[in-house]
Amino acid sequence: MTLSVNERIQLTPKDSCNSELAAGPWAFDAMPGYGPGSSEADPVPEPTAHPGQLPVAYQQMEQDELHRRIRAAKAALGDELVILGHFYQRDEVVQYADFLGDSFQLAKAALTRPEAQSIVFCGVHFMAETADILSRDDQQVILPNLAAGCSMADMADEDSVEAAWEEICEVYGVDPQNVQPDAEGKLPVLPVTYMNSSAALKAFCGRHGGIVCTSSNAETVLEWAFERAHRVLFFPDQHLGRNTAKAMGVPLEQMPMWNPRRPLGGNTEQALVEAKVLLWHGFCSVHRRFTVAQIEQARTEHPGCKVIVHPECPMPVVDAADAAGSTDAIRKYVAASSPGDVIAVGTEINLVNRLAAEYPDRTIFCLDPVICPCSTMYRIHPGYLAWVLDELVAGRAPNQITVSADVAEPARVALDRMLAAVPK
Numbered sequence: 189m190t191l192s193v194n195e196r197i198q199l200t201p202k203d204s205c206n207s208e209l210a211a212g213p214w215a216f217d218a219m220p221g222y223g224p225g226s227s228e229a230d231p232v233p234e235p236t237a238h239p240g241q242l243p244v245a246y247q248q249m250e251q252d253e254l255h256r257r258i259r260a261a262k263a264a265l266g267d268e269l270v271i272l273g274h275f276y277q278r279d280e281v282v283q284y285a286d287f288l289g290d291s292f293q294l295a296k297a298a299l300t301r302p303e304a305q306s307i308v309f310c311g312v313h314f315m316a317e318t319a320d321i322l323s324r325d326d327q328q329v330i331l332p333n334l335a336a337g338c339s340m341a342d343m344a345d346e347d348s349v350e351a352a353w354e355e356i357c358e359v360y361g362v363d364p365q366n367v368q369p370d371a372e373g374k375l376p377v378l379p380v381t382y383m384n385s386s387a388a389l390k391a392f393c394g395r396h397g398g399i400v401c402t403s404s405n406a407e408t409v410l411e412w413a414f415e416r417a418h419r420v421l422f423f424p425d426q427h428l429g430r431n432t433a434k435a436m437g438v439p440l441e442q443m444p445m446w447n448p449r450r451p452l453g454g455n456t457e458q459a460l461v462e463a464k465v466l467l468w469h470g471f472c473s474v475h476r477r478f479t480v481a482q483i484e485q486a487r488t489e490h491p492g493c494k495v496i497v498h499p500e501c502p503m504p505v506v507d508a509a510d511a512a513g514s515t516d517a518i519r520k521y522v523a524a525s526s527p528g529d530v531i532a533v534g535t536e537i538n539l540v541n542r543l544a545a546e547y548p549d550r551t552i553f554c555l556d557p558v559i560c561p562c563s564t565m566y567r568i569h570p571g572y573l574a575w576v577l578d579e580l581v582a583g584r585a586p587n588q589i590t591v592s593a594d595v596a597e598p599a600r601v602a603l604d605r606m607l608a609a610v611p612k
Contacts, residue, residue, distance in 0.1 A: 272309045274289070281573055307327055307330065317386065329590075330580075381398065382401055388595055391602070408609045408612070411436075414464075422465055430467055446467060480504050486553075496532075534556070
């Protein structure tokens, strides 16, 4: 029988992942860092989201009562409510989602429910921001736990990106506030942000001729960018940028890393001039854990097995795998497999466990034997969902995520450009 994620967390070595995440997350929401469950080996910055306050009654409530309240509130709110659940959410929350998907699939899915006045996003902060940007003014977006942030998104903050942009534009001899095309009709540099970033950085891209990408359309977005610029500044995930550009034929020597804590990002001016893709020093703590050694072990223990990983994994891991793709691509890869197939997956454990349960006639397992889930995603607990739904029934809207118009408008420009960049 497949163990639940909570059960597996409690079995992990203490020096790898903190097993305390298996308890209720409310005890850790006000603490510094990303809390129990995150990899002990990954230093990450402080989260930008403010912790929510879950009433004590919900902290102490039995699971059966929490689920009863969720079902009752959903029934009472009817079509006025839509619940969005990310692929990486725990199963006890996902079961109530009206839509299950990745961050952008869910933001778009909410648009198909125009009668919904309340959009409850069971994901993390940047996802709820995107949903608010794309939703109508009369709709409200709610994040059940405001402490559910994203370590990768926090690795590229607005001040650091603005400072980097000024340095980069100075090297290229252009006004950072008014970058103009050269004689070839191309910009010297164009910003590209991954969906896993704040609304402020999406707005930054919108103001500077840039665009947003997802893990499923990153190549199409880079093609769009290269048609308009000689090079791109890609943030916050270095691995998605490197893996995508490498697959497009960009040499590694033309992809310098930009470290925001060092002058010129730790590069020479010549390296920046010769660059094609400037990669921000950011990463996903979950996907960075996967290794080539894990792939080799999987193939040794399961001869003939297939390996698919997320493109947020380090380049050697992607190169060693049989395939790489977004969360949705991973799901489709498994769905296209045959009974009896053995598939090792390099992505978040909640999705892997769900795929294993959905296809019991084949062997599906996580590459990493030490289970470190996305600890911030895991902060959405049934207690928070029950609380916010009860509040909505009472006519109150806690934990509402609102993006100001001065940020939402340019961010929507960058998102619209992404929408138009449909993979061939």
